[in-house]
Every structure is written in structure tokens, then in C-alpha cells.
Amino acid sequence: MTELPDGDARPDSHNPFSAVPIExxxxxxxARPLVRDLMRLGENAVLGLDRRVEDPVELYVGDKLVARGELEELEGDVPGQLAVRLTEIANLRDELG
Structure with missing residues (x-):
């Protein structure tokens, strides 16, 4: 992964694929609980994860890791809405070539 460049990335307006939404x-x-422990979980149960709150999150398109970032609260009309500030992006050209 490489650091994000300074400046905004602009979509290629001449490429028809640039307007296709992706998830x-x-x-x-x-988390890796035992099946018996998973079956005992109920409302308000807490399932521990292998990461801490301040650890980076990973962004995937399909099964491909495309970036890493930090969770933060989005400013705006909806209090508590999460957002991700990107800190690294994958060099996808290396994987495709």
C-alpha cells in the first residue's frame, strides 16, 4: 500500500465505468467464537474483536483490499454517523499487471 497523495482524485469523465457505483x-x-458460544449470544451480548478502537480499518471491494483508514464521526445532520478517513491506498495496478 502507498500513502495517499495530497490533492483530490478526479474521476475520468470520458470513461463510462467511472459512473458505476461499487460497494x-x-x-x-x-471474531472467532466457538459455535456453542455463538449460539448462546443474545440481545445486548458483547462479541470481542481482534482489534482495538484506534486500530486502522480495512476497505475491501469484493475480496480485494483497496485501502486502510481511520474511523471518525461524520460532521453533518446525522449525529453519530460513521465515516472513514483514508490513510493508505493499495497500488491496484501492481495486482492487475
Whole structure:
């Protein structure tokens, strides 16, 4: 992964694929409970993850890691809405070539 460059990335207006929406999954951590423990979980149960609150999150498109970032609260009309500030982006050209 490489650091994000300073400045804004602008979509290529001549490429028809630039307007196609994609789904990005943000992974905050993983849990590996035993099935019996998972079956005992109920409302208000707490499932511990393998990460801490201040650890970076990972952004995936499909199964490809595309970036890492930090969770933060989005400023605006909806209090508590989460956002991700990107800190690293993957060099996808290396993976495709």
C-alpha cells in the first residue's frame, strides 16, 4: 500500500465505468467464537474483536483490499454517523499487471 497523495482524485469523465457505483466493505475486525458460544449470544451480548478502537480499518471491494483508514464521526445532520478517513491506498495496478 502507498500513502495517499495530497490533492483530490478526479474521476475520468470520458470513461463510462467511472459512473458505476461499487460497494465498499469496511472491516473493523474479526471474531472467532466457538459455535456453542455463538449460539448462546443474545440481545445486548458483547462479541470481542481482534482489534482495538484506534486500530486502522480495512476497505475491501469484493475480496480485494483497496485501502486502510481511520474511523471518525461524520460532521453533518446525522449525529453519530460513521465515516472513514483514508490513510493508505493499495497500488491496484501492481495486482492487475
Amino acid at each position: 465498499i466493505v469496511v472491516s473493523v475486525g474479526k
